[in-house]
Amino acid sequence: MMTSYMTLTLLLPSLVMSAPMKMPDNMIDMTHGLVDNMPAFPGHVPYTFTINVRGEYPLLKNPDIYIEMNTIRLSEHTATHVDAPAHFAKGKWRIHQIPNRNFVAPGVVIDIRDKVAKNPDAQIDKDDLKMYEEKYGQIPNRAFVLQNAGWEERWMNTTEYLGRSYTSSGNVNISSLHWPGFSLDATKWLVEERDIVGIGTDAMSFDLGNTKDFPVHRYLLENNRIGFEMVANLSRIPPAGATIYAFPIKIMDGSGAPVRMFAMWSNGAVALNPTSLLLSCVCAIILLLFRH
Secondary structure (H helix, E strand, O other): OHHHHHHHHHHHHHHHHOOOOOOOOEEEEOOOOOOOOOOOOOOOOOOEEEEEEEEOOOOOOOOOOOEEEEEEEOOOOOOOEEEOHHHOOOOOOOHHHOOHHHHEEEEEEEEOHHHHHHOOOOEEOHHHHHHHHHHHOOOOOOOEEEEEOOHHHHOOOHHHHHOOOEOOOOOEOHHHOOOOEEOHHHHHHHHHHHOOOEEEEOOOOOOOOOOOOOHHHHHHHHOOOEEEEOOOOHHHOOOOOOEEEEEEOOOOOOOEEEEEEEEEEOOOOOOOOHHHHHHHHHHHHHHHHHHO
């Protein structure tokens, strides 16, 4: 018995390291590309892209070397981005302080497009979460809960995307902003009952466009959760079963940052991986111990 146990124990590291890995069958980009004239929250610095060099770089003094370099200018909260807790909560995590593990989580996509078609100020409420769990099972702990409002269809049409109008002088009429969001009750339930890592939306913000006091931002970020805004391709992500990756630019002391966000998931059976192989080996050891 001892010989068998020691042999398997010594073999475990090599078995785990040599286990076959399989890339997921699906990978979908959830990030809007940065382009001039894309929608931005009123008052934010607009994105600009300036070509510095496309060709010879003067300092190298070598016309045979081709170089491309550009300069960009943007707000932290531009296009597909993450809000750090410090964005609305003094003393909470800034971008560089958020643990890396908080940028990877199971994806939960709540589809409220039918509600939004009837009312652009629709919200995800607890009834929506209950219906989701009845259909797909319990929302896992440490998930990203993402709102698919169909709002991406308005992308690059600023007036439609912000649901806004202008005064006669051309200034934005803030009171006319309209887009869907999360209700405060639903957000509290997700944090307190499901211990989510964060929420996200394909709209400009996860608070309603006509909000005056941003209750969801204030509650969510005060509790050191994170929020994603202007997410792309949510209609191409399954309601459950995907893993979401959303890593931001590491801006020291940043209140937010653009992210490259994508989803990955496999079709059918889960491929053999080191974790499952390790568990199989442990089970084999236990069986051998009881056998002898």
